[in-house]
Amino acid sequence: MTTTDRTLDKDTPPFHLAGAFAPVREERTDVELDVVGEIPADLRGTYVRNGPNPRTGWSPAWFAAEGMLHGVRLEDGRARWYKNRWIAGAYANTSVVRHAGRILALVEAHRPVEVTADLETVGPHDFGGALGRAMTAHPKICPRTGELLFFSQAPSRPHLTYYRADAAGRVVHRAALDVPAMTFMHDFAITERYVLFYVLPVLLGDVRSPVPLLWDDGFPARFGVLPRDGGDEDMRWFDVAPCTISHTVNAFEEGGTIVLDAVRAPRIMTPHALHRFTFDLSTGRAAETELDPRFLDFPRVHPAVVGARHRRAYTTELCDFGPDGGFSRTVARQHDLDTGAAVVHDFGDGAMPGEAVVAARPGSAAEDDAWVILFVHRRDGSSTDLVILDPSRFASPPVARVRLPCRVPLGLHGEWLPDAAA
Numbered sequence: 048m049t050t051t052d053r054t055l056d057k058d059t060p061p062f063h064l065a066g067a068f069a070p071v072r073e074e075r076t077d078v079e080l081d082v083v084g085e086i087p088a089d090l091r092g093t094y095v096r097n098g099p100n101p102r103t104g105w106s107p108a109w110f111a112a113e114g115m116l117h118g119v120r121l122e123d124g125r126a127r128w129y130k131n132r133w134i135a136g137a138y139a140n141t142s143v144v145r146h147a148g149r150i151l152a153l154v155e156a157h158r159p160v161e162v163t164a165d166l167e168t169v170g171p172h173d174f175g176g177a178l179g180r181a182m183t184a185h186p187k188i189c190p191r192t193g194e195l196l197f198f199s200q201a202p203s204r205p206h207l208t209y210y211r212a213d214a215a216g217r218v219v220h221r222a223a224l225d226v227p228a229m230t231f232m233h234d235f236a237i238t239e240r241y242v243l244f245y246v247l248p249v250l251l252g253d254v255r256s257p258v259p260l261l262w263d264d265g266f267p268a269r270f271g272v273l274p275r276d277g278g279d280e281d282m283r284w285f286d287v288a289p290c291t292i293s294h295t296v297n298a299f300e301e302g303g304t305i306v307l308d309a310v311r312a313p314r315i316m317t318p319h320a321l322h323r324f325t326f327d328l329s330t331g332r333a334a335e336t337e338l339d340p341r342f343l344d345f346p347r348v349h350p351a352v353v354g355a356r357h358r359r360a361y362t363t364e365l366c367d368f369g370p371d372g373g374f375s376r377t378v379a380r381q382h383d384l385d386t387g388a389a390v391v392h393d394f395g396d397g398a399m400p401g402e403a404v405v406a407a408r409p410g411s412a413a414e415d416d417a418w419v420i421l422f423v424h425r426r427d428g429s430s431t432d433l434v435i436l437d438p439s440r441f442a443s444p445p446v447a448r449v450r451l452p453c454r455v456p457l458g459l460h461g462e463w464l465p466d467a468a469a
């Protein structure tokens with residue numbers, strides 16, 4: 048290596064500020080976007096995706112930045128607009144949920160920030176004063192009851208609080224749960240009658256460090272199963288092998304057993320794989336098997352099967368995860384969890400698909416009678432498309448590809464907000 052090479056290395060920005068991750072510097076609105084293929088006429092709504100995007104162009108770590116929403120409006124077979132807007136206030140940079148008519152931008156360290164359908168910030172939302180200082184970025188909407196189920200964590204007791212809001216958005220149940228510490232619990236799960244919490248040996252360290260997580264070998268790994276309307280005295284704990292969970296695929300009840308599919312790693316900062324846990328409510332025992340050994344994340348299922356038995360799941364496979372936490376090649380995977388088969392959609396050299404979300408066809412809850420929507424970014428950061436895939440022929444060319452007028456940085460979680468359910 049020459050001296051010049053070393054200088055270049057020293058000046059190379061961290062992965063989260065370069066290439067497809069590099070933040071954008073302006074808000075913009077563009078109308079009537081170019082489309083290749085045909086957008087299904089009954090796909091009416093807005094796709095919105097959240098992600099960190101530092102206003103200054105610099106941040107110490109990927110997650111430590113203001114959030115920015117990117118929205119694409121689909122209507123009458125056309126892509127009506129693209130907008131991007133910073134989320135004002137807290138760093139609500141992780142995900143988006145719409146419940147009881149409110150669109151909320153979420154990050155687990157703060158309260159939600161409500162935004163309009165045009166992505167403009169309204170302000171913090173605390174469920175009429177019911178919410179504490181923070182809320183998970185992965186609440187669950189029960190497709191059966193319309194309830195929003197979620198939790199918050201705090202450095203002081205109670206470290207974990209569970210909330211259930213009714214379909215109108217009112218918190219109707221709240222339970223303080225007795226756990227020994229504030230752990231890294233990024234996600235949880237629901238079934239028809241239960242909620243599941245992951246209390247694992249990953250404790251929170253210095254929040255100013257790039258990855259403020261500490262692995263604690265002495266901390267027991269346990270999953271808690273709580274009836275939806277239960278309190279701490281109703282919690283049942285299941286011991287599992289030490290691990291960490293990044294995201295939930297889904298969970299459901301099967302006889303006297305609860306089945307949980309989740310993205311699991313044996314420690315922090317190690318590749319995650321797809322696992323199935325089972326919790327036997329009669330024996331109190333847990334078991335687990337690996338469903339897919341590849342390093343994947345960002346799992347999604349059809350919104351109608353959340354908490355119920357699912358067959359399909361979608362993930363993003365990280366093909367070249369590096370020691371700095373960066374990656375530069377991803378493919379989209381469709382899993383058949385009944386057969387164990389997976390179908391890959393590889394968008395080709397230089398293309399990086401992000402999280403895939405499932406958009407239900409209006410009036411249908413069938414897992415394959417739907418569309419899969421995702422951003423596909425160019426690795427060099429030159430452009431981004433919104434891509435629509437048909438789940439019944441996942442590896443086939445896209446149904447439609449919307450050419451965005453500007454690049455979108457690789458980000459975190461998105462959501463399809465259909466008009467019919469507004």
Ligand SMILES: [Fe+2]
Nearest residue numbers: 184233294460
């Ligand atoms: Fe997440």
